Amino acid sequence: MKIKRALCGILGLLLFLPFSAEAQTAISNRLILWGTDQGLYRRTQAGKAEQLWSGGKVHKIIHIPGAKPTENSWALLTDQGILISGNLKEWEQRSEGLPEKVIKIFEDGEKSFISTIQEIKDLEIDKEDPELMVCAVKDGVYISKNGGRNWESLGMPNFRSNGIKAVAVVPTDEGLTVFCSHSIYGVYYIRADEAGAKWTELDTGFEKLETTDNPDEISDFAVIPSSGIYASQSFRRRIYKLDWEQKNWDLVWSDDSEFGAMDSFSTGKKHLRFLRDGVIMELPLPDHKKAAERQDLMNLIKTIPKDQKPNCVVMRESTRTDTDIISLSELWLLGEGDQGKKDTGPAATAAGKEGIYLPVNHAMDPASLKPYLDIIEKHNLNMVVIDMKDDYGRLRFTPQNSSITKLGRVFRPVDLEVFLETMKEKGIYTVARIVLFKDPEAARKDGAKYAVWDVKNNKAWEGYYDTRRKINPDSPEANSAQTTVILPDKDPEYEILRTWYDEKWVDPYSEEIWDYNASIAEELNNRGFDEIQFDYIRFPTDGVNLTDARYRWQDTGMDMDSAILSFLRHVRSRVSAPISVDIYGANGWYRTGARTGQEVELLAPWVDVICPMYYPSHFEQNFLAQTPPELRPFRIYSQGTRRTRLIARGQVVVRPWAQAFYLNVSYDRKYYNADYVRLQLEGVRSAGNGGLTYWNNSGRYEDLP
Numbered sequence: 001m002k003i004k005r006a007l008c009g010i011l012g013l014l015l016f017l018p019f020s021a022e023a024q025t026a027i028s029n030r031l032i033l034w035g036t037d038q039g040l041y042r043r044t045q046a047g048k049a050e051q052l053w054s055g056g057k058v059h060k061i062i063h064i065p066g067a068k069p070t071e072n073s074w075a076l077l078t079d080q081g082i083l084i085s086g087n088l089k090e091w092e093q094r095s096e097g098l099p100e101k102v103i104k105i106f107e108d109g110e111k112s113f114i115s116t117i118q119e120i121k122d123l124e125i126d127k128e129d130p131e132l133m134v135c136a137v138k139d140g141v142y143i144s145k146n147g148g149r150n151w152e153s154l155g156m157p158n159f160r161s162n163g164i165k166a167v168a169v170v171p172t173d174e175g176l177t178v179f180c181s182h183s184i185y186g187v188y189y190i191r192a193d194e195a196g197a198k199w200t201e202l203d204t205g206f207e208k209l210e211t212t213d214n215p216d217e218i219s220d221f222a223v224i225p226s227s228g229i230y231a232s233q234s235f236r237r238r239i240y241k242l243d244w245e246q247k248n249w250d251l252v253w254s255d256d257s258e259f260g261a262m263d264s265f266s267t268g269k270k271h272l273r274f275l276r277d278g279v280i281m282e283l284p285l286p287d288h289k290k291a292a293e294r295q296d297l298m299n300l301i302k303t304i305p306k307d308q309k310p311n312c313v314v315m316r317e318s319t320r321t322d323t324d325i326i327s328l329s330e331l332w333l334l335g336e337g338d339q340g341k342k343d344t345g346p347a348a349t350a351a352g353k354e355g356i357y358l359p360v361n362h363a364m365d366p367a368s369l370k371p372y373l374d375i376i377e378k379h380n381l382n383m384v385v386i387d388m389k390d391d392y393g394r395l396r397f398t399p400q401n402s403s404i405t406k407l408g409r410v411f412r413p414v415d416l417e418v419f420l421e422t423m424k425e426k427g428i429y430t431v432a433r434i435v436l437f438k439d440p441e442a443a444r445k446d447g448a449k450y451a452v453w454d455v456k457n458n459k460a461w462e463g464y465y466d467t468r469r470k471i472n473p474d475s476p477e478a479n480s481a482q483t484t485v486i487l488p489d490k491d492p493e494y495e496i497l498r499t500w501y502d503e504k505w506v507d508p509y510s511e512e513i514w515d516y517n518a519s520i521a522e523e524l525n526n527r528g529f530d531e532i533q534f535d536y537i538r539f540p541t542d543g544v545n546l547t548d549a550r551y552r553w554q555d556t557g558m559d560m561d562s563a564i565l566s567f568l569r570h571v572r573s574r575v576s577a578p579i580s581v582d583i584y585g586a587n588g589w590y591r592t593g594a595r596t597g598q599e600v601e602l603l604a605p606w607v608d609v610i611c612p613m614y615y616p617s618h619f620e621q622n623f624l625a626q627t628p629p630e631l632r633p634f635r636i637y638s639q640g641t642r643r644t645r646l647i648a649r650g651q652v653v654v655r656p657w658a659q660a661f662y663l664n665v666s667y668d669r670k671y672y673n674a675d676y677v678r679l680q681l682e683g684v685r686s687a688g689n690g691g692l693t694y695w696n697n698s699g700r701y702e703d704l705p
Contacts (some may be wrong), residue, residue, distance in 0.1 A: 001172050001245030003225050025518035030318065031300050032325075033061055033074075033088075034310040040076065041308060042088070049305050052088050056080040060123060061314045064130045075125055075133075075148075077329075081117035082135065082148050082425035087501030094148030098138055102557030103568040106511035115557060119602065123164045124221070134169040134178050138162040138592075138599065141180050143192055154178060157188045157199040161594030168221035170229060179229070179426075183591035187231065187249075205249030207238055210635075211622055217591065222265035222272060227286045230265065230272060235643060237262045237276055239283065252288040253482040259639060260601040261333055261646050268317065268324035273297075275328060277336035297326065298334065332649045344580035346414075347608040350531055351653045353429050353691040354681075355383025356660075359699040360396045363414050369422070372699070376428060379704050383429040385533060386414075387695055388524055389517075393441030393504075394542035401523050407442045407450075407516045420528045431580065431693075436517055436567075438536040440504040452505040452540060456548040462504055463543020467497045472683070505540045507554035508563045508597070511570075514678055518571040525577045532571075533580040533611070537564060537598035560597030568606035580609035582657065585619065585636075588612030588644035611693065612656050614640045616676075617663035625667065632667065633659075633676050641690060653690045656680075660694040660703055 005686055033042050035058025041049045052074070062079035076083040081095030083198035101118040104111055118137045126132040130155035133144040135151070139162035142151040156164060163183035170177045170194075179202075186203040229242040229247060237260040240249035261277040272283045273294070283291040295317060304310050310331050319322035328532050356375065362368045363386060376384070387396050394411035397405070423430045443451040443460055451460035457534040469475070471493055487496040521532045539560050540549060554563070572579065583598040588610065593599030600610060616633050624635040638655060644654045658680040662672045677694070684692045694704060 001170070001174070001177070001229070001242070003170055003223070003228075007512050008676060030191050030316045031313070032303075032316060033062075033304065033314040034304055034308070035059065035061055035076065035312045036076075036308050036310055038308070039436040040088075041304075044655060049308060053083070053091055054620075054638045055083075055114075057092075058311060059120075060312050061327055062123065062127075063314055063325045063327055064126050065325075073130065075123065075130075076214060077120055077123040077135075079119070082120065082123060082133075084148060094144075096149060097144075097151035097153075098135070098142060099140065099519045100308055101559075101562050102442050102555065103562055104509075104511060104555055104558065105570060106514060106566075109561040111511050111555075113555065115556075121164055122220075124223075126169055126171065126223075128225075129171070132171065132176075134167045134171055136164045136167045136180055136257070139166060140164070141167055141178060141190075143178060145694050154190055154192060155199070157182055157185060157201075159185055161592050163590060163592035163594070163597070165187075165217060165234070165591055166220045166597070168229065170221050170223050173430055179221055181221070181231070181694075183217050184214060187218055193349055202247060204244075204247060205240060205243075205251065207236060207251075209232065210319055210626055211624055219263040219272075220265045222267050222273070224267050224285065230285060232262050232265065232274060234263060235259060235261065235639075235646065239272070239274070239288075241288075244411070253283055253291055255291075259642060261336060262330050263333060264330040266326045266328050268326065271324070272297075272425070273326055273328065275330055275333045280328065280334070283606045285467045301331070301334070307673075330649070332651075335650060336646075345608075346576075347653050348565055350466050350578040350580065350609045350655070351691065352689050353655065354693075355381045355385065355429065355691075355705075356694045356701060357699075358384045358386045359694065359697070360390065360414055361412070362699050364412070366422075369419075372701075373422075373426060375701050375704065383428065383431060383691070383693065384423065385406045385431040385433050385434070386419075388432040389434045389439075389520055391435050391438060391536075393435070393439035393443070397524070399520070399523055400527075401519055403524070404516065404519050407445055407513075408520070413456075416527055423704055429530045430528070430535050431531040432521075432524040433533045433535055434517060434520055434524075437506055437508045437538045437539070439506045439513075442506045442513065442516065443504040450506045450510050450553075452507055453550045453552050454545070454548050455550040456545070460504065461540075461545075461549045463501045463540055463545060464498055465501070467499065467542055468494055469497055475581075492529070501542050503540065503542070506558070507551050508539055508567070509551050509552040509555065509558060510686055511553070511566075513553075517567075518574050519573055521579075524573045525575045528579065531578045531609070533582065533609075535582040537567075537581050537660070538584075538598050539563075541595045561593055561599055561602055564597045565602055565606065569604070574608055578608040579606075580611055580655065582611045585612050585614040585640060588614070588647070588654075588656075589640055591647050600644060600647045601649070604651040609653045609655050609690075610644060610648060612640060612644050612654070613695075614656050614660040615663075616682075617659060617665050617668050617696075621665060621667045629667075630671060630675070631679065632671070633679040634683040634686075637680045637692075638686045641684050641687035643686065645690070654688070655691040655693060656684055657695045658684070658692045660696045660701060661698075674705065679705045681705050 015100035037057045040052045049419040062075040063072040073086045083091040085091045099118045103114045121136045123135040131147045141154040143149045167180045169180040179189045179191045189200040190199045207217040217234040222230040231240050235253045237323045239253040241252045258400040266273040280294045281291045312329040315326045395408040398413045448460040455462035485498040587598040625632045
């Protein structure tokens with residue numbers, strides 16, 4: 001691929017305002033700009049921090065060199081969209097055409113809405129033609145040819161799951177080419193100027209995630225006119241260079257680690273800079289010889305005031321005016337040496353807890369509770385998770401707030417005061433589990449007002465699956481609670497056995513359901529639980545009839561992610577204790593909220609603990625089962641815990657659920673034993689200080705290490 005270049009045209013020069021004298025003075029220092037959750041800053045000649053923009057979080061700063069030093073410009077990637085300035089004072093919003101995200105607010109019985117630009121995963125600009133820009137959201141790539149004034153969609157690779165991570169734009173002799181990386185499926189490119197162009201896979205050469213056919217996630221691209229196109233991997237510290245003629249990515253640098261974080265390219269005249277966990281690195285070009293650490297750049301970043309934690313930074317290579325401008329984002333990676341430990345706040349309280357799920361029926365009296373207290377003591381544990389609203393929507397405590405029982409039914413409640421006093425005397429950390437949107441009790445209330453709706457049959461929706469079997473006069477009739485119908489097949493010798501999942505769902509968009517569950521969480525917090533945990537904080541995923549499900553409480557502009565974020569925003573204002581959420585293992589392994597709305601990057605700012613269910617029995621049975629296959633539980637929990645923390649940018653404690661139960665699947669039939677459980681614990685501990693919770697639905701914990 002021959003990269004085609006041209007200087008900015010007259011229109012491009014007119015697009016950006018020149019630097020003011022004050023802004024030009026700022027560039028005389030090596031540290032030019034830094035972005036935080038509170039806005040954009042620079043250092044004055046007096047050595048003080050001066051705020052240049054305060055409208056939101058700044059995730060990335062892009063320096064755009066002009067034809068003259070006085071014509072430099074800047075682009076910001078923020079949580080409010082894309083901003084452009086030529087003088088670091090006036091900022092112009094450049095997000096027209098990008099998708100919006102709607103957050104619903106419910107206060108005092110009234111709802112209102114906040115509309116913002118959907119989270120932008122990456123932004124890249126052709127620095128020699130700043131009119132040309134490309135960016136991506138979770139499920140789409142967008143291009144602008146007029147400096148961001150208007151954006152047009154290029155779609156995304158043909159997969160239903162979201163998960164785009166990085167983008168790049170390359171003007172070439174063959175035409176304008178845009179690249180994107182998908183967390184699960186790898187790298188694709190598209191000819192942006194061709195009518196009807198389709199995304200084409202370009203994965204050859206990348207190291208694959210073991211036992212799969214997909215490359216491990218690509219974290220970033222770098223386009224260097226004099227050298228070529230580079231890509232890095234998020235979780236294994238590899239850099240590749242594209243051989244366009246052979247359509248192959250050639251490995252040019254690796255530290256040979258089995259696992260390690262890497263992101264944020266910054267290109268220079270003779271070097272490629274990037275971040276790995278804890279360090280800024282520099283790779284010489286074009287020979288790609290040994291990469292070196294840049295401790296001087298690390299020290300420069302440390303001069304930023306301690307109360308302004310930077311997300312991104314722009315620095316000059318030296319005090320000379322003709323040296324490289326270094327732009328680095330994802331600076332949270334520099335703190336990854338602590339393996340996710342938290343020093344302050346609710347997350348610090350929640351860190352380092354190891355415990356069990358305690359079936360509430362075993363907590364009714366001292367005699368039934370004693371065996372579990374013995375287990376906790378014997379295995380040196382310090383936490384219990386107990387249902388306060390269970391999988392059937394039943395309240396397992398007696399609320400003091402009478403409004404809670406309008407939607408919930410109290411069933412065999414535990415004596416909260418006695419239970420919590422016992423736990424505190426033993427120094428045991430208590431977590432109240434609240435099953436959220438799988439809720440048969442609330443789903444049937446008020447004529448199924450809150451239920452997910454079956455648009456085909458005009459009733460509350462319930463997922464089912466069909467099994468085709470040959471007709472046998474001796475076959476038992478379908479008469480269980482879940483299997484109730486036998487249907488005819490096209491072939492008269494066969495019949496269809498329809499089986500319903502034992503799940504009934506309320507609408508995750510319903511603000512009244514949010515308020516109900518938030519009231520439960522608030523009361524349990526006030527009555528003494530140390531942590532509130534939400535399970536089934538997702539949309540239904542099972543059933544061949546899933547396309548018949550409708551969400552009658554969904555307001556215009558809302559999607560699965562915004563429903564869950566709106567709920568968390570609502571409950572966060574009412575609960576002071578740490579909040580944890582349970583997620584599918586796959587949603588913690590990959591950067592996607594596919595099917596569920598559980599996207600870790602979006603959840604992390606609103607919760608303190610994320611609890612992935614990395615049960616080996618629930619993955620494909622050959623996943624990470626390479627030689628020796630007995631170590632599969634360790635691999636899944638060690639890598640999975642690290643991946644979730646990195647996807648969450650180190651903002652949360654990762655406390656996985658550990659599988660302390662046998663499931664009749666092929667791997668478990670061969671390998672489940674006490675070592676199976678022990679290896680999960682060792683995997684989590686190898687990944688940091690997040691803790692774990694053993695799950696056994698019946699309360700059998702004979703296999704604990």
